[in-house]
Amino acid sequence: MTLNRFTLPLATPLSTAHGRIESREGFVVGFEHRGAVGVGEATPLPGWTESLDDCEAALTTALETYAERGHSAALLELDAATVPAARHGIATALLDADARADGVALARWFDPDAETGSVPVNATVGDESVAETTRAARAAVDDGFDCLKLKAGVRSVEDDVERVRSVRAAVGDDVTIRVDANGAWDRDSARRAFEAFAPLGVSYVEQPLPATDLDGHAALGNEAVGVAIDEGFCEHTAAEVLAADVDAVILKPMVLGGPGNAHTIAMRARESGIEPVVTTTIDAAVARAAAVHVAAAIPAVDPCGLATADALADDLTDDPAPVSDGRIAVPDGDGLGVDPEEVGW
Ligand SMILES: O=C(O)CCC(=O)c1ccccc1C(=O)O
Numbered sequence: 611m612t613l614n615r616f617t618l619p620l621a622t623p624l625s626t627a628h629g630r631i632e633s634r635e636g637f638v639v640g641f642e643h644r645g646a647v648g649v650g651e652a653t654p655l656p657g658w659t660e661s662l663d664d665c666e667a668a669l670t671t672a673l674e675t676y677a678e679r680g681h682s683a684a685l686l687e688l689d690a691a692t693v694p695a696a697r698h699g700i701a702t703a704l705l706d707a708d709a710r711a712d713g714v715a716l717a718r719w720f721d722p723d724a725e726t727g728s729v730p731v732n733a734t735v736g737d738e739s740v741a742e743t744t745r746a747a748r749a750a751v752d753d754g755f756d757c758l759k760l761k762a763g764v765r766s767v768e769d770d771v772e773r774v775r776s777v778r779a780a781v782g783d784d785v786t787i788r789v790d791a792n793g794a795w796d797r798d799s800a801r802r803a804f805e806a807f808a809p810l811g812v813s814y815v816e817q818p819l820p821a822t823d824l825d826g827h828a829a830l831g832n833e834a835v836g837v838a839i840d841e842g843f844c845e846h847t848a849a850e851v852l853a854a855d856v857d858a859v860i861l862k863p864m865v866l867g868g869p870g871n872a873h874t875i876a877m878r879a880r881e882s883g884i885e886p887v888v889t890t891t892i893d894a895a896v897a898r899a900a901a902v903h904v905a906a907a908i909p910a911v912d913p914c915g916l917a918t919a920d921a922l923a924d925d926l927t928d929d930p931a932p933v934s935d936g937r938i939a940v941p942d943g944d945g946l947g948v949d950p951e952e953v954g955w
C-alpha cells in the first residue's frame with residue numbers, strides 16, 4: 611500500500627475567473643485488491659474540493675481502515691461531499707484493480723458495450739486578451755480540434771463578447787464554441803452575454819452565475835445558447851442539479867468523489883434529458899485516464915474537457931491517453947491502462 615505525494619507545475623498557468631491555476635499537487639495511491647494492483651490519484655483543487663492537508667489526512671485514515679477492515683469500510687468512510695478528491699483516489703484504485711481482476715478496460719467494466727476507440731474532446735483556451743485568445747483558438751483548430759472552450763469572466767461581458775467574436779471570425783462556422791464563465795456574472799450581465807453570444811453560435815455557457823444560483827441558471831438559456839452547470843455540484847446535490855432545467859452538466863470525477871460517481875450521474879443526466887460532459891480539474895495522468903474511461907462509457911458522448919495534459923509541464927508518466935485530431939484514444943489494456951510501476955507502485 612503506497613501514498614506518494616507529487617507536485618506538478620503547469621506549463622502555462624490557466625487563467626480563470628476563479629484565479630490562475632499555477633500547479634497541481636496530489637497523491638498517487640496504490641494497493642492490491644482481488645489479486646490485482648490498482649492505482650488511483652487524489653489531486654484536490656481548493657475551492658472545488660478539500661484542501662491538500664484534508665485530503666492527505668482522509669487518505670491516511672482510509673488506508674489504515676483498508677488494512678484493518680477491508681475496501682468497503684475504507685470507501686464508506688470517505689464522504690464525496692467533504693473529501694471528494696481523497697474518495698476519488700481510493701475509488702479509482704479499487705476500480706482499476708476490479709477491472710484488471712476481471713480482465714477488461716475500465717470503460718468496459720462500467721459498460722460492456724462501451725466505446726473503446728476514442729472520445730471527442732474540446733480544447734481549453736485560457737482567459738487572456740483578444741489577441742492571445744484568438745491565437746490559441748486558431749492553434750487548437752490547426753491541431754485538429756473542432757470544439758473550443760473559452761474561459762471567460764475575468765474581464766467585462768463586453769470584452770468577453772469581443773473575444774468570442776474574434777475567435778468565431780478566425781475559426782469559421784464549423785467549429786463549436788463553448789464559454790466557461792466560472793460563476794463570474796450576475797443575472798443581468800449573464801442575460802447580456804447570452805443575447806450577444808446567440809448570433810456568434812456559442813453552444814453553451816458553463817456556470818455563467820454563482821454556484822449557489824441554480825434557479826437563475828434554469829431561467830437563462832435561449833434557443834441558441836444552452837446552460838451547463840459545473841460549480842453548482844459543489845453547492846447542490848446531484849439530484850438537485852439534475853432537477854434544474856439546464857442543458858448540460860460538467861462532471862469532474864475529482865470533484866464528484868470518483869469515476870464511479872461521475873459515471874452514475876452521467877447516466878442519470880441522460881435519463882433527465884441533460885447532456886453529460888466529463889472533464890478534469892487539470893489532473894495528472896492516472897486521473898485523466900480514469901476520466902477518459904468514464905467518458906468512453908457514455909454512449910455517443912459530446913466533446914469532453916479532457917485535453918488537459920499539455921497544461922502540465924511535467925507528469926507522473928508518459929501520457930496514457932494522448933490527444934490526436936480532437937480525440938483521445940481510450941488507453942489500451944485492462945483497468946485504467948496505466949502501468950502501476952510507472953507511477954510509483
Ligand atoms: O473543461 C475543460 O476543457 C478543462 C477543465 C477546466 O476547464 C477546468 C479545470 C480546472 C478547474 C476548473 C475547470 C472548469 O471547467 O471550470
Ligand SMILES: [Mg+2]
Binds near residue numbers: 790792816840860
Ligand atoms: Mg467549468
